[in-house]
Amino acid sequence: MVQLLHGSATTTETVRRAIQARKESVRxxxxxxxxSPTTVQKWRSRPTSTDARMGPKEPHSTVLSLEHEAVIIARSEA
Structure with a gap:
């Protein structure tokens, strides 16, 4: 399985799981x-080892208005 990481990722999911499972000190x-110790603390405090989604929470067109976008979507579904 190929794992896609965003540009500034310093760990893989396997390393994150190991960080969360191991009971050694942060340092x-x-x-x-x-x-960095900050990265270790961050991953230990998270409930999962998956990367957070990058990008907008609600993707939308930067060119089309909401009305035009709705028309295009309606036409493509028909």
Whole structure:
């Protein structure tokens, strides 16, 4: 399985799972994986090891108005 990472990702999902599972100190984990202690703390506090979605929460056209976008969607579904 190919894993897509955003441009500034410093860890993979496998490393994140290991960070969450291991009970070593934050400093020791950061040194072991070559990342900052802040990154270790961030991943330990998250409930999952998946990356957050990048981009807008509600994608929309920057060119079309909402009305024009709705017309195009309605035509493509018909």
């Amino acid at each position: 020791a984990a950061a040194k072991h994986y070559g990342i």
